[in-house]
Amino acid sequence: MKELLLIVLAYLIGSVPTSVWVSKRFFGIDIRDYGSGNAGATNTYRVLGSKWGTFVMIMDMLKGVIATSLYIFIPFYLTSELHRTNLMIGLGLAAVLGHIFPLWANFKGGKGVATLFGMIVAIQPLVAVCCVGVFLLVLYLTRFVSLSSILSGIAFAVFILFIFNDDVTLYRIFSILVALMVILTHQKNINRLLNGTESKVPILKYRDRRRQKRRG
DSSP: OHHHHHHHHHHHHHTOOHHHHHHHHHHSSOGGGSTTSOOSHHHHHHHHOHHHHHHHHHHHHHHHHHHHGGGGGSGGGGTOHHHHHHHHHHHHHHHHHHHHSOGGGTTOOOOOHHHHHHHHHHHOHHHHHHHHHHHHHHHHHHOOHHHHHHHHHHHHHHIIIIISOOOOHHHHHHHHHHHHHHHHHTHHHHHHHHHTOOOOOSOSHHHHHHHHHHHO
16 A cells, blocks of 8 residues: 555656746746657757756656655665565656656656656666766767667666666566667657757757868
8 A cells, every 4th residue: 555655656756747847937838839749858958948958857857766766665675675676666667657647737748768767767876877878978979869868778778688687577677668668759759860850959069060160
């Protein structure tokens, strides 16, 4: 019963629509009416700029961290690593589900990547750092947040299954599901990437200007 209550609470935490509230409070718009129509960090970068995009990404990550860490309210899970990991996965997925289908925003949210990453940070920080490395490298090279998210999601499965070779069966299955979920939720982005119409985020502009000057 306690576990069920925590899962419901995790969903409610995940349902906090950061980008929607920010766009309405500070810009008088609903972020879902612009850009890709998603209530996530990538679309916030695209529509509101890097400052607010970064803020939304951090807040959405924190949702995953906080929700996944709710296990601390049940003493049993503090001493049982296997059971703790299983509960953390359940709590984290509830938060991700809340982000994608937020109760506080008419069940129309984002893709859940930032919240999912926060969940990974809470469960296995070292793997999270590795995924961040992949994300930042791809972002630096391409400036596509969508491509960075897709490749870091796939990298997560690779890290768990082959590099770190985690022995928790549920966690291994979860890593595969994460990779599939990231790919499925980015189908429109993948099509735009293939068609050359995907928008780049407004970062590293000075680097691009220097390159253009050199070419000129």
